[in-house]
Structure formats: C-alpha cells, structure tokens
Amino acid sequence: SRPSYKWQRVLLKVSGEALAGDNMQNIDPKITMAIAREVASVTRLGIEVAIVVGGGNIFRGSSWAGSSGLDRSSADYIGMLATVMNAIFLQATMESIGIPTRVQTAFRMSEVAEPYIRRRAVRHLEKGRVVIFAAGTGNPFFTTDTAAALRCAEINAEVVLKATNVDGVYDDDPRCNPNARLLETLTYHEVTSKDLSVMDMTAITLCQENNIPVVVFNLSKSGNISKAIKGERVGTLIGG
Ligand code: UDP
Numbered sequence: 001s002r003p004s005y006k007w008q009r010v011l012l013k014v015s016g017e018a019l020a021g022d023n024m025q026n027i028d029p030k031i032t033m034a035i036a037r038e039v040a041s042v043t044r045l046g047i048e049v050a051i052v053v054g055g056g057n058i059f060r061g062s063s064w065a066g067s068s069g070l071d072r073s074s075a076d077y078i079g080m081l082a083t084v085m086n087a088i089f090l091q092a093t094m095e096s097i098g099i100p101t102r103v104q105t106a107f108r109m110s111e112v113a114e115p116y117i118r119r120r121a122v123r124h125l126e127k128g129r130v131v132i133f134a135a136g137t138g139n140p141f142f143t144t145d146t147a148a149a150l151r152c153a154e155i156n157a158e159v160v161l162k163a164t165n166v167d168g169v170y171d172d173d174p175r176c177n178p179n180a181r182l183l184e185t186l187t188y189h190e191v192t193s194k195d196l197s198v199m200d201m202t203a204i205t206l207c208q209e210n211n212i213p214v215v216v217f218n219l220s221k222s223g224n225i226s227k228a229i230k231g232e233r234v235g236t237l238i239g240g
Pocket of ligand 1: 014015016017053054055056057059060061062075076077078079080081082083135136137138139140141142143144145146147
C-alpha cells in the first residue's frame with residue numbers, strides 16, 4: 001500500500017555549503033548524519049528519495065576560472081569531482097545507519113560509483129534505496145541546481161527540495177534588513193523577473209518548463225528535511 005504523503009518521489013538538493021556547516025574541514029559529519037537520519041525516517045514511510053549534492057564547500061569552478069591559467073571547463077571538472085567527494089561521504093554516512101544507498105556519477109568513475117543510468121536509478125528508488133547523483137550534469141558551465149532540476153525531470157520525481165542555510169526566500173536580504181519577510185509562495189515568474197537569488201536561471205526555467213515545484217528550506221533546523229520530504233509546510237514553495 002502506498003503512503004498518503006504529498007510526494008511519492010522527491011529530489012533533494014544539498015548544496016556543498018550546507019554540508020560544510022561550521023567545520024573547517026569542508027564537511028561536517030554532524031550534518032551528514034542529520035541528513036542521513038531524516039532521510040532514513042522518510043524512506044521507512046515508503047517515500048522515494050534521490051539526492052543531488054553540490055560541491056561548493058570544496059571547489060567552485062566559477063571562482064577559480066582564470067586564476068593560474070585555469071580555464072573555465074577545467075575548473076568546472078574539478079568542481080564536479082568535488083561533488084563526488086561529498087557524494088561518497090554522504091553515502092558512507094547513510095550506509096552506516098543502514099540505508100542502502102547508491103552513488104551514480106554523470107561521468108564514468110566505475111571503480112568508485114555506478115555511472116548514471118536513468119532506468120537503473122529508478123529501479124534503485126523502487127527498491128527503497130537512496131540514489132545520490134554526483135558530478136552534476138557532467139558538463140562544465142552548469143550547476144548542481146541545474147543537475148537537480150534535470151535529474152528530477154528525468155526520473156519523474158515530483159519536486160525539487162532545495163536545502164540551504166536560510167529559512168527560504170525573503171523579500172529583502174534578512175542580514176541587512178530586519179524587517180525582511182519570508183515569502184511562503186512564489187511563482188517562477190516572480191523568481192526570474194525579480195532576480196531573486198534562489199537558483200540560477202537555467203535551473204529555475206528547467207523547473208518551470210517541466211512544472212516541477214521547488215521548495216527552498218533551511219536544512220540546519222532539525223526536522224526540516226523530513227518535513228520537506230513529507231510535503232509539510234516549510235520554507236518557500238515556488239510553482240505556478
Ligand atoms: N559543476 C559543473 N557542472 C555541473 C555541476 C557542477 O561544472 O553540472 C561544477 C561547477 O564548477 C560548480 C561546482 O561543480 O561550481 C560545484 O557545484 P555547485 O557550485 O553547483 O555546488 P553548490 O553550490 O551546490 O555547493
């Protein structure tokens with residue numbers, strides 16, 4: 001029997017920055033463990049969870065391109081490799097608490113992880129395994145937010161849940177303006193026309209074109225990941 005939650009299959013996007021927490025070592029194991037526990041609690045309910053991990057905690061191509069003659073494509077390949085490190089770390093953490101987890105990479109690293117094969121990813125999810133998609137889209141000049149939108153559409157997940165370090169999308173910068181309001185809902189058009197820095201344009205338009213709602217929420221608040229996955233009200237919902 002199918003659970004009666006809002007979503008049956010979700011795509012959770014975890015940025016590198018969120019994984020870092022306040023740990024100087026790029027990854028905070030308290031955070032990966034918190035993610036693993038919350039994901040475990042929802043997979044037990046029968047909700048299928050795929051994850052796209054970022055890499056910004058280790059290497060961001062755009063900020064390195066140009067330095068020491070590093071061209072953008074090479075810098076981006078290093079960035080994609082960074083996401084694989086995060087993916088392996090998160091996989092190990094998940095499996096340490098008994099959640100079967102597969103990593104699939106957008107380019108081949110077959111000694112380390114499976115290559116991305118759409119049907120195989122879906123099969124893993126149907127069997128109750130968590131699938132972590134690493135190496136972004138496999139192409140330079142893209143982001144892992146775009147990878148999240150792309151994989152979400154490919155595997156027919158119903159929503160992109162973007163876990164960040166802020167409570168959601170505000171009408172102004174909450175660090176500068178104490179009266180900034182958290183917006184509960186937004187249309188795609190509002191995000192793109194007001195240039196709200198939610199996701200890059202490629203990612204948000206890909207969601208819009210495929211009618212994929214996006215929930216932006218704070219991962220550092222305990223319980224939020226499982227709430228978001230269960231479709232409970234949290235953060236900002238972008239759609240329509
Ligand atoms: N990247 C890329 N193509 C992709 C996804 C990522 O080239 O499809 C590279 C890019 O250099 C990016 C880095 O990988 O800066 C890390 O990804 P991202 O910045 O999206 O991570 P996040 O901001 O989520 O931590």
